[in-house]
Each structure stands twice: as C-alpha cells, then as structure tokens.
Amino acid sequence: MNEIKCNRWYDNYPDLGELLKKLKNTNESDRGNLLNSIKGLIEESDSALVDRHVMEFPLSTKKRRWYDKDPYSWLAVNTLKYANENIKKKVIVYLKKKLN
Numbered sequence: 001m002n003e004i005k006c007n008r009w010y011d012n013y014p015d016l017g018e019l020l021k022k023l024k025n026t027n028e029s030d031r032g033n034l035l036n037s038i039k040g041l042i043e044e045s046d047s048a049l050v051d052r053h054v055m056e057f058p059l060s061t062k063k064r065r066w067y068d069k070d071p072y073s074w075l076a077v078n079t080l081k082y083a084n085e086n087i088k089k090k091v092i093v094y095l096k097k098k099l100n
Contacts, residue, residue, distance in 0.1 A: 009081045013088060019095040020077065024066045026099070034098060035076040038091055042079055045087045050079050 010016045023031055042049055053075075067073035080088060 013092070015092050015096070016080070016088065019092065019099055020067075022099045023095065032072070034095070035073055037094065037098075038076045039079070041090050041094060042076075042083060042087055045090065046083070049082060049087075050075060053079055053082055 008017070010020060023034060026034065039050065067077040080091060083091075
C-alpha cells in the first residue's frame with residue numbers, strides 16, 4: 001500500500017490541492033480575479049485574518065511554489081492555511097464553481 005506524504009498544509013484538503021493546481025494553470029487575468037475573490041471570502045468571514053499573517057511573506061529569493069512568487073497570490077493562498085474550516089469550505093465551493 002502506498003503511503004501518502006503530506007508536505008504542504010493543503011495536502012490535508014485534497015479538493016483544495018486540486019483546485020490550487022487548476023488555479024495555477026489559469027490565465028493570469030482570471031487567476032488574479034479568482035485570488036481577489038478568495039481574499040474577499042476570507043475577509044468576509046474573518047476581517048483580521050489577512051492582517052495577522054501578512055508579515056510572514058517570505059522575503060528570501062527562494063520561492064518554491066507558483067504562489068510564492070507574487071505577494072498577492074501568496075497572501076490569498078497562505079492565509080487559507082490559518083483559516084477555519086468554514087472559510088476553507090467556502091473557498092473550495094467557490095473554486096469548484098469557477099474552475100470546473
């Protein structure tokens with residue numbers, strides 16, 4: 001039996017992981033709109049969540065994932081790491097509707 005390694009925080013949310021892959025491959029304009037909407041969903045549910053984690057943006061030149069290269073993308077995706085289950089579910093439902 002294969003053992004699943006969980007290296008990323010969203011590996012515990014397989015639907016979200018698949019949707020983030022699709023988001024990565026979306027054209028830049030649409031991706032920006034979707035990220036803006038994700039940020040809006042987060043702020044609707046917890047207006048201070050983004051502010052509590054914005055200073056954690058990695059300033060080093062080593063950027064491992066597609067969303068690490070842009071502060072706006074990083075903020076939208078990584079804020080979800082700290083979001084409660086309800087927010088994650090809202091974002092999953094939203095992205096499924098927009099990307100499927």
